[in-house]
Amino acid sequence: MDTRTCVDRIYAVGPKVDPVPRLAWCPGLRDQKLRAEVMRSARTYRAGETITSEGGNTAPLLFILDGWVASWKMLWDGRRQIIDVALPLDVLTPLSACGKRAWCGLDALTISVVAAPSMPLVSLEVPAPLLSQGLGPSIAAARARQAERILRIGQGSAYERVGYVLLELFVRLSAIGRANGNRFRVSMTQQRIGEYIGLSSVHVCRVLSRLCADGIISHRDEEIEVLELDALAEIADVNLGHFRERILPAATN
Amino acid sequence: MDTRTCVDRIYAVGPKVDPVPRLAWCPGLRDQKLRAEVMRSARTYRAGETITSEGGNTAPLLFILDGWVASWKMLWDGRRQIIDVALPLDVLTPLSACGKRAWCGLDALTISVVAAPSMPLVSLEVPAPLLSQGLGPSIAAARARQAERILRIGQGSAYERVGYVLLELFVRLSAIGRANGNRFRVSMTQQRIGEYIGLSSVHVCRVLSRLCADGIISHRDEEIEVLELDALAEIADVNLGHFRERILPAATN
DNA sequence: CGTAGCTTTGACCGGCTTCAAGCTATGTGG
């Protein structure tokens, strides 16, 4: 499958963002030749396709050039929790402490383009004092999102959780030019949304209905329109200004 | 307050572990003089004392030399979620993406000794290709624990959650020589355990009773004895071998 | 000895899950 045409096809659909210059966000990717090398290692995955299975082999760094990618873990009986959803221009570090295996499974939620450069990055000596800079903007943002989500899953009601996850996705998509004003596309089934925030798909459906009935949002299929952003932020218990600063890679602001 | 005497006093209580050589686990701390510098910046906190408040100033790296430290986030109405519990020899990176403020609050759950070296570590150029090594063993382990916990909080029953958290603490304490055979001390109130796994303190109490009634554990106050480790691992849905590899800093194994 | 904080136990109830059935949209093969 020709990667170039796939990239082009995807980019023709949504608002255009050229990933190459924006990859400059990534730690150690200020060098343009390196960025080109990353692009060259890109591969396209179909929606639903497995990128890595838990405990399997993986590259240390994955760059999401386009699409939605879910990282998840599973209990023996099949109950599944989505740990995080990576959006275009996010960076994933699926390597576990032992250095060989992935600590999570990775699924493409939509058709996705993922770069997994192995050779060039191993030789990449991270020059900056990475730790004191907070682990690189993209990884720090992922951690902040994770903490916010743990807080809602652990303490929030279903209404608050769904409100939160919609707001999180809206803010992140807006930042990368993939929202259309107050509208955006949630490229997840209600089943998957439930796995993301610890609810059954049936209850996700009910809560979405209630959010519509309350005039906070409206939706047709996966297309969401935020009608009352402030009200949504209040439900999610989010201060929008601080929230953006924390869950977005710094360079996005 | 004289740090040395506090350290000594604590170390006189539990099984002894000299933190200085084991700090060699930490990324960039192989140099003995640096380690001594870290020790010199240590400060003692009383149980319940705030180390950092959410959004406050913080050092980029905190070394837990002794004690239990909870990192937490809160909703506006006071509901609190403990994001992670750091034990002796763990490393915390509370700095958020913006690089100035802490993304979480930090409380000492017990009397604790925490080193927060600011000067020497800023000048520390991380030499190894840190990313490809998985972010340093301690931080990678913290992330793995977090993923495991999200899975249980999102998908597990109360019984599974409590079983999991007891097992997690038991495994981690054993690794640093702070368990006594099958016995260990949970230095958290049931209220705090609940905040850690998203349950009310009342229900934590009930589940603990049930674990005792089922012969899995026994406990007096905060002193827990694991009677049936395999059964506990089954409840927690954990493969002990893999689990240890993943949630412990690599050098511990 | 009294107070404060934590644990334990009981009673009640409501939020969420589960099960089930019907609906819609999309795709497939005759």
Added chain:
DNA sequence: CCACATAGCTTGAAGCCGGTCAAAGCTACG
């Protein structure tokens, strides 16, 4: 072009898990 299958969404009914409220025991400590 229609019959049929599949996947996801929606809605209802029933039941249980876990939260909340309340009161009583237990320890530690001043």
